[in-house]
Amino acid sequence: MITYLARRTAQAVLVMLIVSVIVFVILHALPGGLVRAQLGPRASTYSVDQLERTEGLLKPLPVQYGIWLLHLLQGNFGFSYKLNQPVAGLLVHYLPRTLLLVGISSVLTVAIGVPMGLWQGYRRNKPDDHALSASMLILYAMPDFLLGVILIILLSLDLPALPSTASAFGTSLPTDISVLVLPIAALTLGNVSYYSRYMRASVIDSLLEDYVRTARAKGNSDRRILVRHVLRNSMSSTITNLGLTLPYVFSGALIIEELFNFPGIGLLFWDASQSRDYPVLLGVVLVVTASVVVGSLLADIGYAIMDPRVRYG
Amino acid sequence: MAELPTGMLTPSTGAGPELSLAPGEDLPSGRLTSMLAAVWDNKLAMAGLATVIALTLFSYVGPLLYHTNETGTNLLMANLPPSASHPLGTTPEGRDELGQLMVGGQSTLEVGFAVAILGTAFGMIWGAVAGYIGGFIDAALMRVVDALLAIPFLFFIVLLASITTPTLIIIILAITAASWESTARLVRGEVLSLRARDYVQASQQLGARHPHVVFRHLVPNVTGTVVVTATLSMADAILIYAAVAFLGLSVPPPATSWGDLLTTGINNLFDGYWWQLWPPAFAIVLIVLAVNVLGDGMHDMVEHRLERR
Numbered sequence: 001m002i003t004y005l006a007r008r009t010a011q012a013v014l015v016m017l018i019v020s021v022i023v024f025v026i027l028h029a030l031p032g033g034l035v036r037a038q039l040g041p042r043a044s045t046y047s048v049d050q051l052e053r054t055e056g057l058l059k060p061l062p063v064q065y066g067i068w069l070l071h072l073l074q075g076n077f078g079f080s081y082k083l084n085q086p087v088a089g090l091l092v093h094y095l096p097r098t099l100l101l102v103g104i105s106s107v108l109t110v111a112i113g114v115p116m117g118l119w120q121g122y123r124r125n126k127p128d129d130h131a132l133s134a135s136m137l138i139l140y141a142m143p144d145f146l147l148g149v150i151l152i153i154l155l156s157l158d159l160p161a162l163p164s165t166a167s168a169f170g171t172s173l174p175t176d177i178s179v180l181v182l183p184i185a186a187l188t189l190g191n192v193s194y195y196s197r198y199m200r201a202s203v204i205d206s207l208l209e210d211y212v213r214t215a216r217a218k219g220n221s222d223r224r225i226l227v228r229h230v231l232r233n234s235m236s237s238t239i240t241n242l243g244l245t246l247p248y249v250f251s252g253a254l255i256i257e258e259l260f261n262f263p264g265i266g267l268l269f270w271d272a273s274q275s276r277d278y279p280v281l282l283g284v285v286l287v288v289t290a291s292v293v294v295g296s297l298l299a300d301i302g303y304a305i306m307d308p309r310v311r312y313g
Numbered sequence: 314m315a316e317l318p319t320g321m322l323t324p325s326t327g328a329g330p331e332l333s334l335a336p337g338e339d340l341p342s343g344r345l346t347s348m349l350a351a352v353w354d355n356k357l358a359m360a361g362l363a364t365v366i367a368l369t370l371f372s373y374v375g376p377l378l379y380h381t382n383e384t385g386t387n388l389l390m391a392n393l394p395p396s397a398s399h400p401l402g403t404t405p406e407g408r409d410e411l412g413q414l415m416v417g418g419q420s421t422l423e424v425g426f427a428v429a430i431l432g433t434a435f436g437m438i439w440g441a442v443a444g445y446i447g448g449f450i451d452a453a454l455m456r457v458v459d460a461l462l463a464i465p466f467l468f469f470i471v472l473l474a475s476i477t478t479p480t481l482i483i484i485i486l487a488i489t490a491a492s493w494e495s496t497a498r499l500v501r502g503e504v505l506s507l508r509a510r511d512y513v514q515a516s517q518q519l520g521a522r523h524p525h526v527v528f529r530h531l532v533p534n535v536t537g538t539v540v541v542t543a544t545l546s547m548a549d550a551i552l553i554y555a556a557v558a559f560l561g562l563s564v565p566p567p568a569t570s571w572g573d574l575l576t577t578g579i580n581n582l583f584d585g586y587w588w589q590l591w592p593p594a595f596a597i598v599l600i601v602l603a604v605n606v607l608g609d610g611m612h613d614m615v616e617h618r619l620e621r622r
Contacts, residue, residue: 011459018460030476140602141548143555143572146594149579251467256557257581269468270560273475281472289464296463 004304012297019289020072023282024065030278072286073275078279082272087283095287097169098257098264101180102249102291105187106242109249113192114231114238117199122226124204133200136193144255148186156182166262183260189253199234206230236307243296245256250288358610364603372418381412384567392581395588402588404577414592417569420481421551421600421618424570427485428492428550433543434491436496437535443497444504445527455501458494466491467556474562481564488553496542503535536617544608548601555597571597 030036035051036043052058056067071078077087116136120129139147156164166179206212207230215225249264257266265284272280376383377509387407401410408415443454461469473487507513513530551571557563558572559579571593578590 015460015463016458018456022460022464026472026476076463137602137605138598141552141598141605142594143559143597145356145556145559145579145599146575146597149582149590152582156413197361203536210557247463247465250465251556254465254467254471255559258560269471274561276475283470285464288468292465 001304005301008300012293016290016293020069020286021065024068025287027278028061028064028283032078034291077283077286080277083280089281090280091265091283091287092265094263094265094268095291096252097262098253098266098288099291101183101187101257101262101264102246102253104180105184105191105253105269106246106249108184108188109191110190110195110238113195114199116192116233117196118203118226120200121203121207121230122222126202129200132196137188137194140193142190144186144190144252145259147190148182148256148259151182151186151189153193160271164260166260169263179262183256183262186259187249187256190252191249192243194248195238195241198241199238202234202237203230206233212230239299239303239306243299246295250292256311260280262277338411344542355610355613361603361605361607361610364599365607368418368600368603369422372415372422375415375418376412379412379415383408383412383416392584392586392589394586401592404574404589405581410574410588410592413569413574414571414596417571417574417593418596420564420568420570421554421572421597423481424485424488424554425547425551425600425604428488429543429547431485432489432550433539434495434548436463436493436538436542437500440497440500440502441504441527441531441535444450444501445508445523445531451501455498458497458596461491462494462498464491466553467560470553470557471562473559475559479562479564481568481607484554484557484562487529488550488557491553492550494515496539496546499538499542500535503538504531504571507531523544537611541608541612541615544611548604548608551597551601551604571600 014223035055035057039047039051056064059067068161075088077091079085080087080090083090116132120132123129142150152164155162161178161299162181163179164182166183167173169179170176203226212225212229215229220228253264254269256262257264258270261267264289268280268290269284271277272284385408390403390407391405393399393403393407399411400408401414404410426463439454443451469491469528470487473490474483477483479487513526516526516530530542554570555572555575558570559576563570563573573595574596575590578586578593581589
């Protein structure tokens with residue numbers, strides 16, 4: 001167990017290091033370089049030289065990477081010239097909101113998708129299974145923002161309690177709750193199909209297994225077999241899926257935050273992409289990826305705790 | 314997105330040697346043809362294929378039959394509801410919505426096809442090299458895949474696209490950069506498991522060179538999986554392109570896409586211009602559904618073939 005966790009953590013650190021190299025390369029692939037991006041195309045050669053010197057851009061690239069990484073580890077994500085404040089402060093302010101959105105939505109997605117898939121697998125090829133599969137396929141085929149718009153049309157126009165914009169987030173707790181309902185619903189509906197599809201296939205496979213036949217021979221009810229044996233057996237893989245789908249959930253959050261004007265890290269990122277604020281863009285990519293890596297690490301640890309095959313393996 | 318559940322269903326780490334050689338196993342030729350024949354039998358998949366062809370004709374042949382001005386701006390004609398001269402109304406620029414859908418379908422389908430082909434080809438080569446060579450190269454190549462998969466793809470694409478001014482080529486390359494990784498993982502797994510098979514081992518022991526093993530034994534056996542992945546990745550690419558357009562990164566005007574048209578419809582949502590919202594929404598959902606149904610049909614086919622092994 002300890003060796004497994006140590007190996008898994010080392011792997012996560014390695015992945016983050018590679019991500020930092022990729023981001024660093026993108027940063028230096030900017031046409032005209034980072035200095036031109038900050039000073040604009042009409043800056044004089046003198047001021048470009050000056051800034052390149054002070055920013056340490058004349059040093060060899062590996063040295064620059066080392067210095068940049070060291071700064072990152074100390075929490076120095078650079079300075080946003082567009083917003084005139086340190087990037088780290090912005091990230092600390094906006095990331096928790098997105099984590100809240102993503103966290104609640106992930107829990108809801110599992111809470112809806114897993115029982116649905118369980119039911120579909122049990123009722124496979126019956127009319128209700130087909131109906132659910134078809135609706136899940138249509139939900140899957142919709143872009144996340146279309147799903148959000150349909151929710152706005154269906155609910156927000158009639159119910160003032162569910163506003164179509166979440167820009168008021170952070171004023172008071174009742175506002176926060178009412179403002180979060182639609183974004184969370186849109187994000188959740190868009191991802192339920194991953195779990196229901198996976199669970200359905202997994203249940204169909206499990207029902208053919210020997211342990212199910214044994215349980216049935218011992219006189220267990222279908223309900224008990226599904227909940228006690230099939231569901232429990234697939235819980236660990238559901239947790240792994242939770243880790244694997246995180247990149248998709250974060251991508252969905254970017255769209256949903258833009259649509260509902262939810263002031264999270266996705267909206268910060270979008271604003272930065274409009275104003276080409278590269279320090280913010282890179283900082284957001286780094287912390288969002290770090291959240292994904294930490295999230296899937298936690299998922300794997302949960303998996304190891306729950307599944308005796310890994311715990312003692 | 315769609316290949317995620319399937320990918321998880323078939324863990325790609327299994328490298329255990331298969332001891333038996335089922336009948337028909339040693340005949341790699343004609344697998345693709347037999348797969349296409351079986352898709353022909355699957356009615357739902359056929360409907361999907363027919364829809365893809367119909368939408369392609371709509372986008373490319375449509376403008377030849379239905380002449381409209383798709384480049385000029387005419388504010389006197391802006392936001393008109395559907396009428397006899399404009400069956401689907403007009404856009405905020407005063408262009409015909411139906412004509413815009415045809416033109417927008419072109420860039421949408423081009424992104425879909427191009428990303429499916431480029432992403433799958435690149436992912437296949439990356440994964441095959443990793444799986445076939447193995448060892449340190451394999452580990453290094455796959456860690457890069459892990460890292461790229463950990464970056465939420467929309468953030469990655471927006472970052473890549475905001476470095477330069479987006480054009481169709483840039484958008485295709487940016488979406489490809491975020492979509493080849495799962496193919497690479499899948500192909501690596503397949504190659505690892507195939508490489509350990511008796512007939513491949515035997516072929517190598519008999520002195521077959523690398524090109525023979527690769528082209529005679531490995532390529533024919535991964536073709537099915539790869540074609541399915543390519544199909545499903547086309548649907549994902551179209552969805553991602555719509556999302557990227559919604560985020561404001563798209564082909565420069567007057568070119569357009571279904572995602573751009575849908576975004577216009579959303580921006581005018583509260584003005585009641587329903588004809589700007591539902592037609593592009595319908596087009597996107599229809600093409601993604603059609604491609605997915607086609608891909609699922611082909612996937613069932615390949616699975617069925619694997620079961621017979």
